[in-house]
Amino acid sequence: MPASAEPPPLSASAAAEPYGRVVLRAALWLAFLAPFFYSTYGLANWLASTRRYVGSIVFSWEHHVPFLAWTIVPYWSINLFYALSLLLNDSTQRVNRLAGRYLTAQVVAVSCFLLFPLTATFLRPATTGLPGIMFAVLGGFDKPFNQAPSLHIALLVIIWDHWRRRLSGPLLTGWHFWCFLIGASVLTTWQHHFIDIPTGALLGFFALWLFPAKGELPFAGFHVTTDAKARRLSLYYALGAVLALAGAAIGAFFSAVALVLLWPSLALAIVAFGYAGAGPKVFQKTANGRVSLASRILLWPYRLGARVNVWAWTRRLPPVVAVTDGVFLGRFPDVAEADGFGTVIDLAAELERPGDASGRWVSFPMLDLLPPPADTLDQAVAAIEPARRQGTVLVCCALGFQRSATVVARWLVATGRSRTPAQARKQLAASGRPVHLQVGLDEPA
Numbered sequence: 001m002p003a004s005a006e007p008p009p010l011s012a013s014a015a016a017e018p019y020g021r022v023v024l025r026a027a028l029w030l031a032f033l034a035p036f037f038y039s040t041y042g043l044a045n046w047l048a049s050t051r052r053y054v055g056s057i058v059f060s061w062e063h064h065v066p067f068l069a070w071t072i073v074p075y076w077s078i079n080l081f082y083a084l085s086l087l088l089n090d091s092t093q094r095v096n097r098l099a100g101r102y103l104t105a106q107v108v109a110v111s112c113f114l115l116f117p118l119t120a121t122f123l124r125p126a127t128t129g130l131p132g133i134m135f136a137v138l139g140g141f142d143k144p145f146n147q148a149p150s151l152h153i154a155l156l157v158i159i160w161d162h163w164r165r166r167l168s169g170p171l172l173t174g175w176h177f178w179c180f181l182i183g184a185s186v187l188t189t190w191q192h193h194f195i196d197i198p199t200g201a202l203l204g205f206f207a208l209w210l211f212p213a214k215g216e217l218p219f220a221g222f223h224v225t226t227d228a229k230a231r232r233l234s235l236y237y238a239l240g241a242v243l244a245l246a247g248a249a250i251g252a253f254f255s256a257v258a259l260v261l262l263w264p265s266l267a268l269a270i271v272a273f274g275y276a277g278a279g280p281k282v283f284q285k286t287a288n289g290r291v292s293l294a295s296r297i298l299l300w301p302y303r304l305g306a307r308v309n310v311w312a313w314t315r316r317l318p319p320v321v322a323v324t325d326g327v328f329l330g331r332f333p334d335v336a337e338a339d340g341f342g343t344v345i346d347l348a349a350e351l352e353r354p355g356d357a358s359g360r361w362v363s364f365p366m367l368d369l370l371p372p373p374a375d376t377l378d379q380a381v382a383a384i385e386p387a388r389r390q391g392t393v394l395v396c397c398a399l400g401f402q403r404s405a406t407v408v409a410r411w412l413v414a415t416g417r418s419r420t421p422a423q424a425r426k427q428l429a430a431s432g433r434p435v436h437l438q439v440g441l442d443e444p445a
Helices: 019-049 060-064 069-087 092-115 129-141 151-164 169-188 196-210 228-251 256-278 293-298 300-314 374-388 403-414 421-429
Strands: 320-324 327-330 343-348 360-366 393-396
Touching: 019 069, 019 092, 019 129, 069 092, 069 129, 069 151, 069 169, 092 151, 092 196, 151 169, 151 196, 169 196, 196 256, 196 293, 228 256, 256 293, 256 300, 293 300, 320 403, 320 421, 327 403, 343 374, 343 403, 360 374, 374 393, 374 403, 393 403, 403 421
Parallel strands: 327 393, 343 360, 343 393
Antiparallel strands: 320 327
16 A cells, blocks of 8 residues: 555544543643634734734725625634544544644734734724624634634534534535534625635645644655655756745735645645655655545646646657556546556546546656656555456556556566566557657566
């Protein structure tokens, strides 16, 4: 199983972890997070209030958003779910990961509030009753400066994800609806402007990506790569991230729409981190070809570019070519193509299995344009023969030129179908598909 695959279920001892220990860990985190929140959030508010001028980003249509006093109730309810989400867990590891998400959202949001403060421009009308009391309490510590990214929305994304994994049926439907009310309430209480919502959501999904519910942490075991090509690719992606970030910052002076460039900037930064030494686990792809929700959303701009690249390079080529004995070599398949094979052996870390593909799918994520790790390469080669016994096999990567060709060539030599590496190379070239092997075949496979 590839290194980025999901870990096995918790062992019996881990699953039976005493709840008292879980509650204690949650209480300790709350004892730290609560004062940390109020102190840093309040500091950012106070510093913004001392500035001569604090700008704002407001779309004209926002003046038509109604003020609904009763929505202060769902707005405030996130505080309850914040604490309950920590307390209602079954392991200290899950508590730690949730707390890590909270802390990430807090640190990033407050850093933005300090560096680029914005102000809310609406003046709320006077309210009475329970909403009036709740607005008064809110106004006691929350000034109109901590805007983008909305920490409220970032925490909502984190808490929504936490509970959607634990609820089902009508309770899950009700949870989705209540979370929608919480999200909408940042506008209908006139607490935030629209731009705060997508930026807050992006921050929330980043926190989910950084501390995933399952699998390795993206930064776990990170070491700076010594591979010159990996360093160069990392630099290129990092440069792309910086240029997109600069475009967002400069473009925002002309139109707030330019802030959409923050999305590809973050996606490219994550890919740069992977090439710098984190490896394919930054894509959070599991052994069955699926990716986490956070990865799917955060890396969507990069995956869109990757899909366009696949089309550009392979549009005049057959999607797959036969190699021998029921093994095929090809580009990353769509649903119809994938379902035409008994097994798909997928080597593209950056692309996600088509959602409706119903056949057997085995993924060994490898970074594009780099020699794959020896253990991952050996596992992929070893998976072909067992898969052949269950039907035809497609070995694919993004284009079908490099990673997949390397694995198939190794398989040809390892199984004696090609006597020498040179013969394997020639056999693949005869298929009519361009191949560029990523690792030398001069050594025994």
